[in-house]
Amino acid sequence: MDQMAAQKAWWHNSALLWILVFCSAVPLLWPAIPPLVDLPAHMGRYYIQSEIGHSPFLKHYYDFNWALTANLGVDLLVFAMTPLLGVELATKAVVIVIPTMTAMAMLMIAREVHGRLPPTAFFALPLAYNFPFMMGFVNYSMAMALALVALWLWIKLANRIKLRAITAIVFSFAIWISHFIGWAALGLMILSYELAKNLKEGRTVFAAARSTIVSCLPLALPLVLLFWQASGETALFGWLDWKEKMKWFAMLFRDRWITLDILSSIVIAVLLLLTLIRRFLKIEMTLAAPALALIAAHLILPIAIFGCYFACVRFAPYAVALMILSISPSAKLAPNRQSALAAIGLAFFAMRLTATTWSLALSNVQYEDHLAALDHVEQGRAIISFVGRHCENDPDNWNRTRLSHLTGIAIVRKEAFINDQFDGQGAQLLDVHYPQAGTFETGNREVSQNGDICANDAPRQLNEALAQVPKAAFDYLWLMDVPRNTWPKDNDDYELMWHTDRGALFKIAKAPGASALTSSARP
Known part of the structure; x- marks a missing residue:
């Protein structure tokens, strides 16, 4: 134990330490859903693992084995x-x-x-x-x-x-x-x-x-x-x-x-x-x-x-x-310089905590805005979703969109199929079995956020993605953080049900009485 340990300073106060520990929770207190990028997709899995035994909708689209x-x-x-x-x-x-x-x-x-x-x-x-x-x-x-x-x-x-x-x-x-x-x-x-x-x-x-x-x-x-x-x-x-x-x-x-x-x-x-x-x-x-x-x-x-x-x-x-x-x-x-160093450290912690709290609060507003679309979705339906993303080397991509997997909440609130679950053999206990979705069964959902043409594996244009969608397999199209000028036209194929400036929900046209959900899956 050195000289520092022999002299008790103000930052050694146990009450202060526990206050700092509890302050670490502050950024997550306000948002109803913690705005962490992958978390909404995980929440979809949590819901399936808890409710699949009671939901014919979930059984139609998913399988879960502990x-x-x-x-x-x-x-x-x-x-x-x-x-x-x-x-x-x-x-x-x-x-x-x-x-x-x-x-x-x-x-x-x-x-x-x-x-x-x-x-x-x-x-x-x-x-x-x-x-x-x-x-x-x-x-x-x-x-x-x-x-x-x-x-x-x-x-x-x-x-x-x-x-x-x-x-x-x-x-x-x-x-x-x-x-x-x-x-x-x-x-x-x-x-x-x-x-x-x-x-x-x-x-x-x-x-x-x-x-x-x-x-x-x-x-x-x-x-x-x-x-x-x-x-x-x-x-x-x-x-x-x-x-x-x-x-x-x-x-x-x-x-x-x-x-x-x-x-x-x-x-x-x-x-x-x-x-x-x-x-x-x-x-x-x-x-x-x-x-x-x-x-x-x-x-x-x-x-x-x-x-x-x-x-x-x-x-x-x-x-x-x-x-x-x-x-x-x-x-x-010297002790006074140690005190100054502790004060600077606390100020740094307070600055980062404030920034993180504000950042997550802004993301929470985004979440609430986009999740309003689910009020217009019927229970247990199939949704094809696309989320806008910047090119990988674009400085704007630093702010990794928190919307990347927000569509996973459709599982939690509507027991829907959504092309949002992770596909990793052995790493996940959840299996998606909706072959009608084709390549959109898991993932395959990023599109260019600003209509930019990116190199390598960067996102496609929305119109290119929509051309590959097997529309008969889906009831709704959900767009997040996609510019309005790239949306499909409100016509016989897509009926606009809800929208904000950067997001929209379309109902996909079907033959009379048809649905992506088979009648056998209805409760």
Whole structure:
């Protein structure tokens, strides 16, 4: 315990720490549906897994079979809470827990390692709302939040070996079931922490490695679950894609405003640089080691692992957070300057929290506007949807549209078919069986937002997409964030039912009495 730990400062107040933890939930309190990119599609799956046994509509379009797979964290929690709260409120409650638990774990880890909370720790808190979380990778984010809690408990229980081993077993199984990449991160973090601690205690490399492996064996027990998990994709790709991997460090805070988000990453870079070149800040290697291990995995492992896209690159914000948490002031930094550093860190957290709250509030307004279309949709019908997107290299694409999967709410509120569910063998327990939809059975829904012609795999024009739609398979056409001048004409094929400036719902013309939904599926 160093000089900082011996002197209690205002930022060591436990009440302040818990206030900060609860403040981490603020951005998600107002929106009825957390505006995370992929989440509405996941919510459609949550609804199906809970209600398919009672809905002939859902049975007509989908099939769901429970199996043990390492990607079930939020799914299981929402499933358990749905009978009491319903899917929408249950999802919101679980998602709010993720950044709150992440922030709590960060503060607890820093306090446990340094004796008292260093003033620099506040700079890590905004990373609870990191890019993977904002993309809606909620099972992964839940796994990482649990992994950080597990790391904290591992450090805290260093002198209670049996209890630590039991805790490690429980958390390792829970994290594996939540998301296997989170379990891999847990192993990397604790292995590297233990190795650094053993070396710091003066052991030889061989003795340190042997002790580390033995103590970490409880973390390996989830390997037995590999024999029972659902089979899936085994492809690995994206090895050594340095350009793509380095971009994720610039995108730590990627949300809505590119200038603010990049400047926020620069603030963190400056803090880390000052730590390296100035003597008034120092690094605790037992905590820097897990950060370096995650960075190494980020750079070396493939981008896609076993059907999980952006697998290893999701480590970036957590690696940076751990590196920040490893920093503390040295004896050379005067108390008044430590206080100033803590104040700057809190101001940075407040700024990012305010920006995130405002950003999600704006997205919530968008959600409410577009979801009004569902008031004009009959229960259990088939909907073809298209969402506008900028070209990949367009600076406007930084604000990754939160509307990408909003149409998934049609499943929750109307038990509809929608071309919005993910298709990943083994990674998902949901099967879509609506062959009449052709290539639109899963996905295939992005179109150019501004009529731009993009390179590579960029979105098509809306008229090109509509020409490929098997209209007999669908009852409605739902457009989101698509310019009005590209909409189909209100004619015999498409009847305009509802619209805003950037969205519309059309009823697709059928033969008299015909519907995409067969009579046998009607209750």
